[in-house]
Amino acid sequence: KLATKTKGATFTNLGLYTATDWSKASAAARKSFSESARELEAEHEDALRIVHGKQASEYMPNTGHDKGSAAVAIMRRVGFNLKSDLAIYIGDDTTNEDAFAAVADLGVGLRVGRPAPTSNASYSIKNIEEVWSLLERIIEVRNEKLIEGLAPSARMF
Known part of the structure; x- marks a missing residue:
């Protein structure tokens, strides 16, 4: 809901995790979006692993998996040879x-x-x-x- 209320912000369901991007929002909207997002993050911090980027954030279930473990899993699956x-x-x-x-x-x-x-x-x-x-x-x-x-x-x- 937060991303849809903020012009220039997007929320993307990437399957195993979700991402928000507010790089196209105005400076005032970015500030408001960021503050509201941090409040929501605080409510769910135990269940989520949150990675903040430049003007984006990724939200993943706190399972111990991340882009690194995904990259290694892909390499194993395709038969990566050391x-x-x-x-x-x-x-x-x-x-x-x-x-x-x-x-x-x-x-x-x-x-x-x-x-x-x-x-x-x-x-x-x-x-x-x-x-x-x-x-x-x-x-x-x-x-x-x-x-x-x-x-x-x-x-x-």
């Missing part, structure tokens, strides 16, 4: 810190935006354009390695 696979987790907010920590020993966490000294991300990258450039370069290097590994007769196109 010797040959590289995990890359990309996020732009404090709501991604659990996942950055979870993939730290399995690959790379990339924080998009300004570096945060307390972040669990391995690296920070300026913006989404740099993310795309990096991913394209990773694909190029991977393809070069695959071609190098082929028998000489298979390398001809």
Whole structure:
């Protein structure tokens, strides 16, 4: 109800958790929304794990699961190989810190935006354009390695 009463705020049911985003609300509406949300959070703090981001919050049942445990579960499900696979987790907010920590020993966490000294991300990258450039370069290097590994007769196109 709170998000629907605040112009520019959204409430999204993401299945296992819910999220609010008030980044498109006016400054006055953001302040009012934030104060009201904190009151509601206080009423349910024992049942919920709440992660606050820049202008968003995520609400999860207090079960011990988070984006980090979800990332690890996905890697297990798809048969992630510790010797040959590289995990890359990309996020732009404090709501991604659990996942950055979870993939730290399995690959790379990339924080998009300004570096945060307390972040669990391995690296920070300026913006989404740099993310795309990096991913394209990773694909190029991977393809070069695959071609190098082929028998000489298979390398001809």
